[in-house]
Amino acid sequence: MIREVLLLFMVIFAGTGGELCISRAMKSAGEVIDFRPVSLVRFVWLAIRVRWTWIGIGLMAMAFFSLLGMLSIEQVSFVVPVTALSYAAGALGAAVFLREHVSAQRWLGVLIVCVGVTMVWFSKR
Amino acid sequence: MREPARQMKGVTALHLKTYVALAAIITFAPLGNVLLSKGMKGMPSAMHWQPRELLSILGHILSSPYIWLGIAAQLAFFVTYMVVLSWADYSYVQATSAFSYAVVAVLGYVILGEIVNPLRAAGIAVICVGVLVVARTSPRTTGLVQPSAITTTAERAD
Numbered sequence: 001m002i003r004e005v006l007l008l009f010m011v012i013f014a015g016t017g018g019e020l021c022i023s024r025a026m027k028s029a030g031e032v033i034d035f036r037p038v039s040l041v042r043f044v045w046l047a048i049r050v051r052w053t054w055i056g057i058g059l060m061a062m063a064f065f066s067l068l069g070m071l072s073i074e075q076v077s078f079v080v081p082v083t084a085l086s087y088a089a090g091a092l093g094a095a096v097f098l099r100e101h102v103s104a105q106r107w108l109g110v111l112i113v114c115v116g117v118t119m120v121w122f123s124k125r
Numbered sequence: 126m127r128e129p130a131r132q133m134k135g136v137t138a139l140h141l142k143t144y145v146a147l148a149a150i151i152t153f154a155p156l157g158n159v160l161l162s163k164g165m166k167g168m169p170s171a172m173h174w175q176p177r178e179l180l181s182i183l184g185h186i187l188s189s190p191y192i193w194l195g196i197a198a199q200l201a202f203f204v205t206y207m208v209v210l211s212w213a214d215y216s217y218v219q220a221t222s223a224f225s226y227a228v229v230a231v232l233g234y235v236i237l238g239e240i241v242n243p244l245r246a247a248g249i250a251v252i253c254v255g256v257l258v259v260a261r262t263s264p265r266t267t268g269l270v271q272p273s274a275i276t277t278t279a280e281r282a283d
Contacts, residue, residue, distance in 0.1 A: 071158070084255075087255070087256065109261075
C-alpha cells in the first residue's frame with residue numbers, strides 16, 4: 001500500500017512538476033507562431049538552452065519510470081484513471097508556480113476529478 | 126459563386142482531419158499504457174534497491190518488445206496531440222482526449238483480461254465529467270505571450 005501511494009505520488013508530482021517546468025520554459029522561449037520546420041528547430045534550440053527544460057525532462061523521466069513501476073503491480077484500468085489526480089496538482093501548481101488565474105469552474109472540475117479518482121481507488125478493494 | 130463551395134469543402138476537410146486525429150489520440154494513448162502494462166507484468170521487483178539490481182531490472186525493461194511498442198504508441202500519441210493542437214483549440218482537444226480514460230478500461234479488459242467492476246466504471250465516468258468541466262474553462266488565463274523569441278533572435282542575427 002505504501003509503495004503504491006509513493007509511486008502514485010511520484011507519478012503525479014514528478015509528472016506535473018515536469019509539465020510545469022516545461023510550460024515555464026516554453027513561456028520564456030516565447031509563443032510559436034511560425035510552424036515551418038526551420039523555425040521549429042530554432043525554437044527547440046532555444047528551448048533546450050533554458051534550464052527549466054532540463055529540470056522538466058528529468059522530472060518527467062522520473063514520472064515515467066514510476067508509472068512503469070506502478071503498472072508492474074496494479075491493473076492499467078486502475079493506474080491510468082488515478083493519474084487524473086494530476087489535474088488537481090496541475091491546477092494547484094499553475095496557480096502557485098505559474099501565477100495563472102484558476103477559475104471557480106476549473107476548481108469544480110478538479111473536485112469532480114478527485115471524486116472520480118477516489119471511487120476508482122476504492123474499487124480495487 | 127465557387128468561393129462558398131470551396132470554403133465549405135475546406136471546413137469539411139478540417140472536421141474530417143480533426144476527427145481522424147482525435148480518434149488516433151484516444152487510441153494511441155490508452156494502447157501505449159496497456160502495452161506498457163503488459164510489458165511490466167512479470168518483471169522482477171526491486172528487493173534491496175541497490176544500483177546493480179536496479180540496472181538489471183532496467184535491462185529487463187528495455188529488452189521487452191511490449192515496452193518499446195508502448196513507447197512507440199505513446200510517441201505516436203504525443204506527435205498527433207502536438208499536430209492537432211496546431212489547428213484545433215487546446216480546450217477542445219483536452220476535452221475529447223478525456224475519453225482515453227474510458228478507452229483504457231475497455232482495452233485493459235480486451236487485451237489484458239482485466240475486470241472493471243461497476244464502482245471503477247462509475248469512477249472513470251465521473252473523471253471524464255470532471256475533465257470536461259475543466260476543459261470548458263478558458264485555455265489561457267494569463268496575458269498574451271509576446272511573439273516568439275525566435276523571431277527576435279533571428280532579427281538580431283540579421
